[in-house]
Amino acid sequence: MMNYDLIVIGSGPAGRRAAIQAAKLGKKVLVVEKGTRVGGVSVxxxxxxxxxxxxxxLNLTGWRERGFYGRSYRVKQxxxxxDLRRRLLxxxxxxxxxxxxxxxxxxVNHIRGRAEFVDRNTLAIEKNDGEVLRVTGVSILLAIGTRPYRPENIPFDGEKIIDSDELLEIQEIPRSMIVIGAGVIGIEYATIYSTLDTVVTVIEPRASMLDFIDKEIVEDFSYQLRDRNMKLLFGETADKVEREPNGKCRVTLASGRSLHADMVLYAAGRSGATAQLNLDAVGLKPDSRGRIKVNPETFQTxxxxxxxxxxxxGFPSLASTSMEQGRIAARHAVGAPACDPPQFFPYxxxxxPEISTCGLTEEEVKARHIPYECGIARFRETSRGHIMGLDNGMLKMIFSLKTRRLLGVHIVGEGATELIHIGQAVLNLKGTVxxxxxxTFNYPTLAEAYKISGLDAWNRMGELHEHIIEAAQ
Incomplete structure (x- = not known):
């Protein structure tokens, strides 16, 4: 039997970062990955x-250039x-x-195989070649990820009625698609296929989507989607999904309405891949979606x-935060000091278009009764935006009227996930307007939107600033 300081089950973002962190601390580490290649769900x-x-x-359709050359512009007709798979592979x-x-x-040692608990320190691993071996670890980290939630009433066939994993294997781009679920995964794929000229309809039982995002950002985002002829059906539930004799799919809503499309993508949630771990052997009980409760500071179960x-x-289920969770868990598991994660992380x-956010939303600021002011910058107001042909996109910052500190930054538009890090740094360093x-910001850049947004907020906070200056004198 082989003995390790840390055994990591899963080689996704959390698992890989944990394993490498423990190894760098001089510990003996084993990674168990059931897939044929390392990388986990993320890869x-x-x-x-x-x-x-x-x-x-975006590249093949020429999407980013259509602001100049018109909606009919294509890089590849x-x-x-x-074409999509070639770059992916x-x-x-x-x-x-x-x-x-x-x-x-x-x-870092790694084994390809399926692991299950024998006891709190021992795992039985069935390797891909059929051999079974046992290993022990002082500590064990579960970084097994999730898989698409597949309810029994959805007749998945891997061809026309599919989940988000199967979408990567489709043989042709559908002319029309119904996406069930307006969560992050559903919305990402819905908007991507919309750029490929697929007619997309999104069904969501809630009254809105992405409720953790600032409402003004979601409204701007929704407007952009509807402006390019995407249908967003909120407050509607898919009651029945079926294949029709002509090869198309029909979705019947609880309201009685019927929708037809070439393909249905079910993307309403994910479930933890815990079923085969034999968690009963160690007394762990996942929730109804297979998620495991942990201490949010140490990630101990x-x-x-x-x-x-x-x-x-569970939330936030991001590759970036998963990496940090894995690193913190590994350090705690092997007895090394670990700093608390920063208060604010980017989503x-x-x-x-992209959406990225960090800090408090305007709704959260209101709920905390914090006096505040907002600054807005539209990408079309920047010279870089004109150069890029951007008609849409905005950056919003929220500041405390009392301390002038930045409370939240929210972006929708081209490059949002890159731009957010400026706001993230100012937030975590407790910076002000x-x-x-x-x-000074580089010119011309989209980052100049921070300057515009800051000045917008400063001007709206003008009387308060004059009072502060007078008091200082």
Missing amino acids: HTGTIPSKTLRETA EISAD ITLDHEVEVLEHQFARNR DVPNIYAAGDIV GIYAV DYFVEN
Whole structure:
């Protein structure tokens, strides 16, 4: 039997970061991955594939250039599913190669196989070649990720009625698509296929979408989607999904309305991949969606030497936050000091257009009864926006009237997930509106929107600033 300081089940963002962190601290580490290649959901069916698909679609369609050359502009007139897959396969091969090199360089052992608990320190691993072995670990980290939620009433067939994993394997781009679920995954894929001229309808039982995002940003985002002829049906539930004799799909709503499309993508949530771990052997009980409860500071489960990190612990379910969770869990597991995570982290939604946010929303500021003011910048107000042909996009910042500190920054538009980091730094460093007003930003850039937004807020806060200056004198 082989013994390790830390055994990591899963090689996604949380697992890979945890394993490498523990190895760098001189610990003996084993990673168990049931897939045929390392990388986990993030590399093979989640983060990397969806973002690669997005970039490929934007490039081949010439989407970013249509502000100048018109909606009929195309880089490639006929785009196939093979065109989309070609770039994806190259990207995935690169990601796997980098990860395998990281494991080798840091002397992280890894086994391909399925693990299940024997007791709190022992795992039985059925390798891909059928061999079964047992390993023990002082600590064990569950970084097993999630898989698409597949309710029994949806007749998935892997061809026309599919989940988000199966979407990556489709043989042709559909002319029309119904997306059930307006969460992050559903909206990302819905908007990506909209750029490929697929007619998209989104069904969402809630009255709105992306409720954790600032409402003004969501309203701007929704307007952009509807402006390009996407249908957003809120407050509607898919009661029945079926294939029709002509090969199309029909979705019957609870309201009685029927919708027809070439393809149905069911993207209403994900479930933790815990079913085969034999968690009963260690007394752990996942919730109804397979998620595991942890201490948010150490990522320990109710069994002290067993940790969990990444999507398996629930919101925010981001690759970036999963990496930090894995690192913190690994350090705690091997007895190394670990700093608390920063108060604010960026959230990125890789839809078309992108959304990114950090800090408090305007709704949260109101709920806390904090006197505040907002500053808005439209990308079309920047010279860089004109150069890029941007008609849409906005940056919103929220400041405390009492302290002038930045409370939240919210962006929708081109490059939002890159631009957010300026606001993130100012937030975590407790910066004020003065930073944006008094500092110089490269010109012409989209980052100049921070200056415009800061000045907008400063002007609205004018009387207060005059009072502060007088008091200081």
